[in-house]
Amino acid sequence: MHDAILLESRGVPAALVVTEPFVAVAARFAPTVGAPDYPSAAVPHPISSVGDDDLRKYAATVADEVADLLTTR
Numbered sequence: 001m002h003d004a005i006l007l008e009s010r011g012v013p014a015a016l017v018v019t020e021p022f023v024a025v026a027a028r029f030a031p032t033v034g035a036p037d038y039p040s041a042a043v044p045h046p047i048s049s050v051g052d053d054d055l056r057k058y059a060a061t062v063a064d065e066v067a068d069l070l071t072t073r
Helices: 002-009 020-033 052-072
Strands: 016-019 040-043
Touching: 016 020, 016 052, 020 040, 040 052
Parallel strands: 016 040
Antiparallel strands: none
């Protein structure tokens, strides 16, 4: 999240993608870096043990949401 906020502060669009268990963690962390209510897109957990095909499926489920985050902030 910190990296996404830093990139955006430098004019680079960014979108935070986290696995589902970390949505709440990101929400709690956001105010500490000056970005309360910073949005994120969530994919299923875990991702480290799934193959490329499943990762592509996960990406497809959040692609539109990520595109919106990149173009509406």
